[in-house]
Amino acid sequence: MSYLLGAYIPGRSLLHRTPAGVKLLVLLVFSTLLVVLHGLIATGVLFAIAVVFTVIARLPMRQVGRAARGVLLVALVLSALQGYAHGWPRAVEAGVDLISLALGGLILTATTEVNAMLDLFTRLITPLRPIGVNPDGVALVIGLAITSIPASIALLLETRDAARARGIRHPRAYLSPFVIRLVARAHETGDALKARGLGD
Amino acid sequence: MIELDAASVALPEDEGGRVLLSPTSLTLAERRVAIIGGNGSGKSTLARLLNGLVTATSGRVVVDGLDVARKGKEVRRRVGFCFTDPAAQLVMPTCVEDVELSLRRTVRSASERHARAMEVLARFGLEGLASQSVHTLSGGQRQLLALAGVLAAEPSIVVADEPTTLLDLANTRLVADALFGLSQQLVLVTHDLTLAAQCDRALVVADGAVTFDGPAPDAVAHYTQSVGA
Numbered sequence: 365m366s367y368l369l370g371a372y373i374p375g376r377s378l379l380h381r382t383p384a385g386v387k388l389l390v391l392l393v394f395s396t397l398l399v400v401l402h403g404l405i406a407t408g409v410l411f412a413i414a415v416v417f418t419v420i421a422r423l424p425m426r427q428v429g430r431a432a433r434g435v436l437l438v439a440l441v442l443s444a445l446q447g448y449a450h451g452w453p454r455a456v457e458a459g460v461d462l463i464s465l466a467l468g469g470l471i472l473t474a475t476t477e478v479n480a481m482l483d484l485f486t487r488l489i490t491p492l493r494p495i496g497v498n499p500d501g502v503a504l505v506i507g508l509a510i511t512s513i514p515a516s517i518a519l520l521l522e523t524r525d526a527a528r529a530r531g532i533r534h535p536r537a538y539l540s541p542f543v544i545r546l547v548a549r550a551h552e553t554g555d556a557l558k559a560r561g562l563g564d
Numbered sequence: 565m566i567e568l569d570a571a572s573v574a575l576p577e578d579e580g581g582r583v584l585l586s587p588t589s590l591t592l593a594e595r596r597v598a599i600i601g602g603n604g605s606g607k608s609t610l611a612r613l614l615n616g617l618v619t620a621t622s623g624r625v626v627v628d629g630l631d632v633a634r635k636g637k638e639v640r641r642r643v644g645f646c647f648t649d650p651a652a653q654l655v656m657p658t659c660v661e662d663v664e665l666s667l668r669r670t671v672r673s674a675s676e677r678h679a680r681a682m683e684v685l686a687r688f689g690l691e692g693l694a695s696q697s698v699h700t701l702s703g704g705q706r707q708l709l710a711l712a713g714v715l716a717a718e719p720s721i722v723v724a725d726e727p728t729t730l731l732d733l734a735n736t737r738l739v740a741d742a743l744f745g746l747s748q749q750l751v752l753v754t755h756d757l758t759l760a761a762q763c764d765r766a767l768v769v770a771d772g773a774v775t776f777d778g779p780a781p782d783a784v785a786h787y788t789q790s791v792g793a
Contacts, residue, residue, distance in 0.1 A: 372657050374695040479661050483674055500668065511657055518699060552652030555617055559645035559653075560666055561637065561717065 371514045372477050379421040379475040384484040387476060391468050398461050407457045407464075414467040421475050428470070435466045473510060482507045504562060508553070519545055566592040566614055566721065566751070570623035573609050584609045586773040587623055592751065596744070598760035598780055599753045600787050601769035607753045610769060611725050614751060615643035628720065644719035644748075648726040650703075650710035659685060659701070659709050660694040666716040684716045685709075688742060704735025711742055723751045728759065757784045 374380075379387065398410055418428065439459040447455030485503035493499060520542050527538035573585040585606045599607045612618035613625050616636040625632040632639045647653050656662035663681035671677045685691045688708045693701065701709060707727055714722060724743060728736040740759050743750055752763060760766050766783030768776035768790070776786040 371697065372661075374658070477658070477661055478656055479664050479668075479674070479677075482668070508655060511655060514657070514699070549652060552647070552649070553655055556645075556647060556653040557655065559615060559617055559640065559647075560713065561640040561669060562665070 371474065373423060373427075373474045375422055375475065377420060377422040377475065379417065379471060382475075384476045384480040385487075387472050388484065391472050394468050395465060398465055402457065404453055404457060407460045411460050411464045414464040414471075417471050418467055421471050423471070423474055432463070432466070435463060439463050478507050478511055481510065504557075515549075516546060519549060565628055566749075567626040568613070568623070569626070571613060571620040571625050572622050573606075573613065573618055574621045583772050585613070588774055589623075590767070590774065590777060592749075592765070594764035595749055596763040596765070597749075597751045598763035598766040598783070599751065599769060600755070600757065600760045600766060600783065602791070605769045606772040607769045608725050609772075610767075610774075611723050611751060611753045612645075614721070614723050615640050615645050617645065641717065642719055643721045643723060644714035644717060646707075646711055646714055646722065646724040646727050648729050650706040653710045653713065654698040654706060657697055658695050659690060659698060662698060662709060663713050663716045666713045670717070681716060684712045687715075688712050702735065703731050704738045707731060707735070707739045708742060711739070715746070715748075719748060721749045721751065722746055723753075725753045726755060727752075728754065728756055757788070760784055 394410070394413070397406075401407075401410070418425075439462045442462060443455040443459035446458040482503045485506050486499045489497060489499040489502050523538045523542040523545060524535075527533070527541070532538065568588050568590050570587040570589050571585070572583065572587040574583045575581055588610070599610060601607045609618055613620060613632070614627065616632045616639055619633055627639045628642055630639050630642070654662050656665050660678065660681050663684050664677045667677045667680055671680060682691060682694060685694055688711065690705065690709060690712060693705065693709075698706065698709065707730075711722075711724075711727070722743070727743065728739050731739060736756065736759075740756075743752065744762065750763075752759065754760050761780050761784045763780040765778065766776075766780040767774050768783050768787045770790065775790070776783050778786075
């Protein structure tokens with residue numbers, strides 16, 4: 365899922381045409397229900413809802429499945445810990461809830477252009493302007509946070525491949541260069557935004 | 565019109581105090597100006613001075629009558645900047661969204677912004693890639709998109725810092741044609757001496773100083789001779 369999170373997938377589905385504010389509100393309610401409701405039945409129903417929305421969004425299932433592997437791994441570890449501490453019903457609940465939440469986030473970002481999100485955030489934050497908050501600035505930061513996820517992953521994979529090409533396979537060997545490149549990229553992006561008059 | 569009045573750049577004392585650009589005075593009024601020189605010579609520092617990405621340690625830089633140090637915001641609206649690696653410059657997921665980002669400051673209506681962005685993409689033959697991820701573009705397409713993003717803001721001057729360095733021959737020609745077709749004043753930092761020679765004027769930078777300033781073919785000859793090639 366991490367490959368896709370933050371990346372808009374062009375389409376003409378009902379969810380692509382739904383206003384960003386409505387989708388954000390639904391995701392908020394959905395996330396709250398995931399936290400508030402307990403039990404396997406609630407978990408199953410909410411997971412089914414997430415799957416139905418994924419189908420309605422007409423997202424490419426192969427990509428969703430491939431990208432979901434990272435979240436599945438985290439869900440498995442979380443489930444194992446919960447199972448050890450509280451038994452298997454809690455294990456299933458924790459793992460499936462995490463997958464449902466990730467699907468919800470994926471549906472929002474995959475069906476909503478980042479500029480639409482920026483417009484939404486700008487509108488939401490504008491009432492705070494009298495107390496010194498710059499709505500455009502805050503919206504841009506949030507937008508960049510969303511788009512930086514896939515870009516950072518691409519940078520990580522590039523750094524890993526460069527390390528492997530030199531015969532280095534241990535993650536420790538390429539994590540440091542990755543962090544350095546990430547910081548350098550952040551500086552370059554800052555310069556680029558400034559040059560485009562967006563940091564002023 | 566760009567004016568440098570004894571503008572210099574040096575690192576802070578606690579970072580060694582090295583001079584990146586010696587005091588430089590010149591006026592750039594020509595439509596196409598090239599800046600050439602070796603790696604680390606100070607070319608990019610000089611280019612970055614022009615829109616306030618780098619601030620002069622002493623002296624001043626004036627663009628269209630505006631002091632860059634005091635009116636940085638206004639100057640950046642007039643001076644578009646194209647980086648060597650467009651990957652750092654493209655921050656939105658799709659092509660049209662990235663161009664729209666440049667218009668956010670001036671165009672509030674989302675539909676108008678989209679229409680304007682599509683117009684700019686069409687100028688560069690990129691309209692068919694509007695909804696495509698910026699990560700799937702070729703090097704040349706990325707650089708053209710970065711240029712489109714810069715031009716969407718309608719600057720009066722475009723500074724391009726080695727825009728063809730990472731490109732193959734075909735893409736170099738594509739980007740060069742786009743740059744030389746601009747109606748704006750162009751300041752082109754480049755290692756491509758063929759491109760530099762096509763400019764109206766060229767500066768040769770070496771060891772943080774402008775060592776030659778004159779007609780582009782003469783500057784290219786001077787630079788070539790100075791490196792013994």
